[in-house]
Amino acid sequence: xxxxTLSPGKAVAAVKRPTGASIGPRxxxxxxxxxxxxxxxxxxxxxxxKGIWMSMLQSDMFDNTSKYAGMANYHRLFNDKIFIGTxxxxxxxxxxxxxxxxxxxxxxxxxxxxxDRTAAVLRAIFFGTSVLxxxxxxxxxxxxxxxxxxxxxxxxxLLGLEPVAFVTSSSLALVAIAICTIWWIIxxxxxxxxxxxxxxxxxxxxxxxxxxASRWRSFWxxxxxxxxxxxxxVVIYEIVAQFQLFGQAQLLTQGGPNNASRPIVLFIYExxxxxxxxxxxAAASEILFLIMAVAALAQFFVSRKRVEE
Amino acid sequence: xxxxxxxxxxxxxxxxxxxxELSLTVHSGEFVAFLGPSGCxxxxxxxxxxxLETVDxxxxxIGGERVDNLPPGARGVAMVFQHYALYxxxxxxxxxxxxxxxxxxxxxxxxxxxxxxxxILEISHLLKRKPGQLSGGQRQRVAxxxxxxxxxxxxLFDEPLSxxxxxxxxxxxxxxxxxxxxxxxxxxxxxxxxxxxxxxASRIVVMNARKVxxxxxxxxxxGRPATEFVARFVxxxxxxxxxxxxxxxxxxxxxxxxDGSVIxxxxxxxxxxxxxxxxxxxxxxxxxxxxxxxxxxxxxxxxLGDRTHAHIRLADGSTLVAEDKGISQVQPGDSVRLAVEGxxxxxxxxxxxxxxxxx
Numbered sequence: 001x002x003x004x005t006l007s008p009g010k011a012v013a014a015v016k017r018p019t020g021a022s023i024g025p026r027x028x029x030x031x032x033x034x035x036x037x038x039x040x041x042x043x044x045x046x047x048x049x050k051g052i053w054m055s056m057l058q059s060d061m062f063d064n065t066s067k068y069a070g071m072a073n074y075h076r077l078f079n080d081k082i083f084i085g086t087x088x089x090x091x092x093x094x095x096x097x098x099x100x101x102x103x104x105x106x107x108x109x110x111x112x113x114x115x116d117r118t119a120a121v122l123r124a125i126f127f128g129t130s131v132l133x134x135x136x137x138x139x140x141x142x143x144x145x146x147x148x149x150x151x152x153x154x155x156x157x158l159l160g161l162e163p164v165a166f167v168t169s170s171s172l173a174l175v176a177i178a179i180c181t182i183w184w185i186i187x188x189x190x191x192x193x194x195x196x197x198x199x200x201x202x203x204x205x206x207x208x209x210x211x212x213a214s215r216w217r218s219f220w221x222x223x224x225x226x227x228x229x230x231x232x233x234v235v236i237y238e239i240v241a242q243f244q245l246f247g248q249a250q251l252l253t254q255g256g257p258n259n260a261s262r263p264i265v266l267f268i269y270e271x272x273x274x275x276x277x278x279x280x281x282a283a284a285s286e287i288l289f290l291i292m293a294v295a296a297l298a299q300f301f302v303s304r305k306r307v308e309e
Numbered sequence: 310x311x312x313x314x315x316x317x318x319x320x321x322x323x324x325x326x327x328x329x330e331l332s333l334t335v336h337s338g339e340f341v342a343f344l345g346p347s348g349c350x351x352x353x354x355x356x357x358x359x360x361l362e363t364v365d366x367x368x369x370x371i372g373g374e375r376v377d378n379l380p381p382g383a384r385g386v387a388m389v390f391q392h393y394a395l396y397x398x399x400x401x402x403x404x405x406x407x408x409x410x411x412x413x414x415x416x417x418x419x420x421x422x423x424x425x426x427x428x429i430l431e432i433s434h435l436l437k438r439k440p441g442q443l444s445g446g447q448r449q450r451v452a453x454x455x456x457x458x459x460x461x462x463x464x465l466f467d468e469p470l471s472x473x474x475x476x477x478x479x480x481x482x483x484x485x486x487x488x489x490x491x492x493x494x495x496x497x498x499x500x501x502x503x504x505x506x507x508x509x510a511s512r513i514v515v516m517n518a519r520k521v522x523x524x525x526x527x528x529x530x531x532g533r534p535a536t537e538f539v540a541r542f543v544x545x546x547x548x549x550x551x552x553x554x555x556x557x558x559x560x561x562x563x564x565x566x567x568d569g570s571v572i573x574x575x576x577x578x579x580x581x582x583x584x585x586x587x588x589x590x591x592x593x594x595x596x597x598x599x600x601x602x603x604x605x606x607x608x609x610x611x612x613l614g615d616r617t618h619a620h621i622r623l624a625d626g627s628t629l630v631a632e633d634k635g636i637s638q639v640q641p642g643d644s645v646r647l648a649v650e651g652x653x654x655x656x657x658x659x660x661x662x663x664x665x666x667x668x
Binding site for chain 2: 204211212
């Protein structure tokens, strides 16, 4: 950038853009974006504000009446030990899973980033689990975790160890859900990292080899900086996705034992569609929305700063 | 500086042998160009010397030391890549320092060497920038700088000028020549551009279809091409080839063209094989002249400013390219006569082997 200094006293005429007959907005062009805009407003903007509004209502689903309650729902939420528990459970779940998604996703991508047949088959296998529905996944993992004759218990017995009751232990239930979740959808981060790795020109590694760089040094100085943006995408995507933990917890532990594995979305579901406290559920949804937005934005700003450096 | 010796090296990709029993010595301080069309194996050979491709047979020695079993970094060579291969996330300084840091060079020494290289290449003002902020020519200089700071036993260039625009290519070519005169470094330069090879190299290795066609100085390659391939590949426009009948002229071969006209060559007739022969004539050996012996009809005229190339069809239907002065009167459709300088004519047999006049 060059600095332009103007000597005082000299009038500088504002640069005028050339004006022509068709300068100015042509509102008919809005038709091009209208289809998208309609869906955006109807399916995103309206529900967002509707949700905020609902969270300030005391609704009664039986006679279909509701009255304005201000912040009462929020006030009640912050004093609800079960809700606070679900927030911590969810945060803990995110903290457990997101770094593992990044680490294992990247490791798998590095290991399978070759064009031979074995790598292609393994890529398909690791990605294959992502297409399973949550019902199938939890059935598989129920069989894995079964304390009597589950797969893990059998291995423990074979090694002469006492079988561990993962799903029914309040300290391990959430860990069990985390393991099941990582197994289920590790394919996506792996694929994203693979795509990023394949964008790195091979010549860079050849230059590094001639520069006496060790494998570790090449990874640190070439691979990692080249995939930083993808890493940011994976982290933000996984934060947003894992905060919405629901199906696995619902099917594997029903939030138990003693709420130890109850995530926020399960709480919202139960309040809204089991107890019909719609306003209360809506307030919990807004808080989840805020937590996710803050977490994702923080990650975005921290990483962007680092990318720019 | 060190010599590079290739001792019957071979390379296979699967069942395809891409280099077969190739032997070559690049002397210390020499600038050698590997010249050939795409896919002739010249880049593979360079990458074998650098250690980026394995060697399936034979030995490579640099400065007398066997290196074909060493990793690239341990061979003491520096390479400039076609697409520069600068580390995009590092500044120019860090790009230059990377290799030195990896071998534990003291910081002051790194600074001193980079300062020196940057001065020679005139990139001192770019050291804090990243490769993305540089123009093509600047990146090229940084890539050369990265090789320079390592003070290597030999420099390997893999088509380094092919990504530059025409004007910059010519300028960089001159700078490379100047740099080599300063450093007297052993250099191998891979190119498919015969002008780069001719202007830069002290010796050219012409390769085709994975084997060496000829090794020689630029003027040997140009003046006494060993094969038809070399004769066609080097020189612009390409050499003219005409099928001939042979006539003895006191021990020397006279070439009788299809239209009956005769070119008196200086090629001794006793070295020639029996069978079909062709005469090879460079455009500058065929002049458009009123007193010329060979009649022809001009089809296309290419005016290059300093000279003019006329594409001419002879009476028997064969075509050739003749040269005329810059300000030429010839027009397409003209009937002209051609004078041929027989002393510079070459003869080629059916296998493409060349036969020249005695030196």
